[in-house]
Amino acid sequence: TLALLLATAVVAQTPDEKKATLAYLQSLQTETGGFRLEAGAREPSLRATSAALRAIRYFGGSAAKKDDLRAFVEKCRGKEGGFADTPGGEAGVVLTAVGLMAGAELGLAWARKDG
DSSP states (O other), X not given: OHHHHHHHTTSOOOHHHHHHHHHHHHHTBOTTSOBOSSTTOOXXXXXXXXXXXXXXXXXXXXXXXXXXXXXXXXXXXXXXXXXXXXXXXXXXHHHHHHHHHHHHHTTOGGGSTTO
């Protein structure tokens, strides 16, 4: 899973291994812009999206479909301001923190300290 991949990222990787890691992470992005938790998952989640964005940045890459990514994160935000793991899902405090981190990674105005 994505968490296991991130845990193993602490060990130094060769340039080819970093390239492979980036390719794997990028392969988890869906047509809707969000990321799946693992290759077998069908739908993207906010948790996987936030983690993938950070991991891709840490490995020197850049996520594709930025407009779709922003839209996916926005769809996970409820009317009350909290975030759910999927659009229309139930918001919670941990998921709201994850949503704010994803928004910050994407440069969304409402997620910036000065915004």
